[in-house]
Amino acid sequence: MLSIGEFSKICEVSTKTLRYYAEIGLIVPDEINPENGYRYYSIQQLKKMLLINRLKSYHFSLEEIKGLLEVEVDQYKEKLYAALHHKRREIENKIQAFEYTLQQMSNDILNVEHGIPMMAYLDRIEVQLVEAQPMNILYTRQMMSKEEYALGYGSYFSSLYEKIAIDQLTLLGTPMTIYHSQEYNPTGNDTEFAIPVKEAVKGTRDFSGGLCAKAMVKGAYSELTSVYAKLREWVDTEGYELVKSPYEIYVTDPKQAATLEDTVTEVYFPVQKK
Template structure:
């Protein structure tokens, strides 16, 4: 048996943390002396503690770790695979941020304003036709979007395949909330299809201010800002919810810089 201090030293975890892990049910002492309350851990618990440390280094939360410890190898494989994809996305975002920061530093050295790129975003007026949309509409928090996109788009793909529906375009996301709310936003995932089956709705066409983003989704806010500025300056006003069309599939794109997204603002003249 190892005292809590010895166990702490071997595993590289403070005794305060070990007591907290005991409180939340992550790992309990193998034995507690009823007379003095001293905590003891068995040699066999070293492997479990090292696994907890490993999962923590993989950026699993303590709640996630608690669940993972009960999984069989097949489910553990799935959990690790999902987390690896999540970390890979964050790594791509960080790499892009570093690249963008280097560009901004270089531009400032040349006397170019940091947000000068906003003025270079092209906006055009386009007339879109009506569509029949197969859709799923959900309230999604800011943390849900990354996972939510794949989840709901995949569900729509499955319905299209199962019912042998005719796909007429790329996936779309329509944002219905009047303002951004981190706790939940009214979001609609959709595909244009030919057949008017259960779960579809009419989507009217019309005049739109449209811009194309070639790059990571993190840059979409710049496109939205530019479109909103253009709409105001050109004497138009929004008439319905903005939406995005994903020209490229993020699952089949090597780098975020290769992503192509069209952003539409339905408008009319004031």
């Protein structure tokens, strides 16, 4: 048996952290002396602790790790494989986003060096007044935070595509997101994911068209806030007002784009003249 100090030293995990892990049921000492409360770990638990450390280095949360450790033996390999694959994709997305940010910073540094204002790019965003066509959409709608949206974006559209395949619906357009909340709330916003289809079945609804201010962004979704700002400025300057929820249409599926720069998103503000 190993004392908590010995176990801590070998695994490079503080005794305070080990006590917390025991408290949440992640890894519990094999033995606790009832007289003095000393904690002891078995040699066999070293492998489990090293696995926990390994998964933490892969940016798994303690909750995710605990869930994997509790998986039935006959399902463990499959669950672990799926979890590792998903986490790798998350990290790849983050790396790609950091690379885009670094490129953006380099461009800003160059612009500042040449006396060009950092926000001058806003003037290059083109706004058009268009007549959007009505459509029938298959949708799912719920309250969700920005983090939940980022993590679950693919899964929400995947479930819609799955229903389209099962029900043999006719696809008429690319995915879209409609934002119904009147203001931003970090704890949750009224968000609707939708895909245009031909058939009017359970789970679909009419999405009315109409006059819209439209702008397009090519690149990372982080640029969308700039497009929203530009659209809002245009609406006010041109004497219009927003009449319905803004929405985005993903012209390019981010999963099929070679780089973030290749993704194309259209943003629509339904408007009317004041």
